Amino acid sequence: TQLLEQSPQFLSIQEGENLTVYCNSSSVFSSLQWYRQEPGEGPVLLVTVVTGGEVKKLKRLTFQFGDARKDSSLHITAAQPGDTGLYLCAGNTNAGKSTFGDGTTLTVKP
Amino acid sequence: GAGVSQSPRYKVAKRGQDVALRCDPISGHVSLFWYQQALGQGPEFLTYFQNEAQLDKSGLPSDRFFAERPEGSVSTLKIQRTQQEDSAVYLCASRGPRGANVLTFGAGSRLTVL
Numbered sequence: 001t002q003l004l005e006q007s008p009q010f011l012s013i014q015e016g017e018n019l020t021v022y023c024n025s026s027s028v029f030s031s032l033q034w035y036r037q038e039p040g041e042g043p044v045l046l047v048t049v050v051t052g053g054e055v056k057k058l059k060r061l062t063f064q065f066g067d068a069r070k071d072s073s074l075h076i077t078a079a080q081p082g083d084t085g086l087y088l089c090a091g092n093t094n095a096g097k098s099t100f101g102d103g104t105t106l107t108v109k110p
Numbered sequence: 111g112a113g114v115s116q117s118p119r120y121k122v123a124k125r126g127q128d129v130a131l132r133c134d135p136i137s138g139h140v141s142l143f144w145y146q147q148a149l150g151q152g153p154e155f156l157t158y159f160q161n162e163a164q165l166d167k168s169g170l171p172s173d174r175f176f177a178e179r180p181e182g183s184v185s186t187l188k189i190q191r192t193q194q195e196d197s198a199v200y201l202c203a204s205r206g207p208r209g210a211n212v213l214t215f216g217a218g219s220r221l222t223v224l
Binding site: 048097103 | 203
């Protein structure tokens with residue numbers, strides 16, 4: 001069974017602070033994705049990382065895929081209340097199946 | 111449609127009742143997935159269709175769970191003799207062209223079993 005562990009489980013910060021959340025696994029994935037989910041909605045894809053060591057930036061969000069393609073991090077600079085949500089990582093196999101972690105619930109207070 | 115549509119959005123069932131949850135994927139999307147998301151957890155894979163073929167049902171928790179996609183478009187997840195532990199949000203996702211592993215999720219159907 002491929003398991004993805006996300007940390008921290010909960011994170012509450014003030015607007016303007018920086019933060020990093022982590023996604024770790026003992027398994028190698030062909031690609032890894034980060035989603036954000038708001039209450040009452042389905043997850044929405046933020047980014048896909050494919051190559052070990054890859055870094056992708058999406059405005060204030062920076063995503064990194066570990067060299068061994070087993071772990072990833074998401075860094076948010078100058079967090080805003082609109083960043084509040086559940087951040088999920090998902091590992092993908094060559095068979096196309098996605099395995100999700102339990103997520104990090106981020107609250108950004110104004 | 112423009113997105114993945116799920117219905118009903120909310121369903122309350124008495125223990126022992128049967129329920130049916132519907133998913134309308136994005137038009138033309140060949141792949142369709144069902145996930146179960148319990149409160150405070152991430153989505154857990156239930157089953158996967160490619161067109162009308164159910165290629166993987168390894169995540170279905172018991173034989174009370176059944177999914178179909180008879181014409182390769184709309185899919186229905188049926189849960190027979192519901193139990194309290196079935197209470198969760200059931201998410202449907204469809205995937206576009208091969209090589210683009212991008213899941214588009216619906217808003218989910220929240221099932222509460224009393």
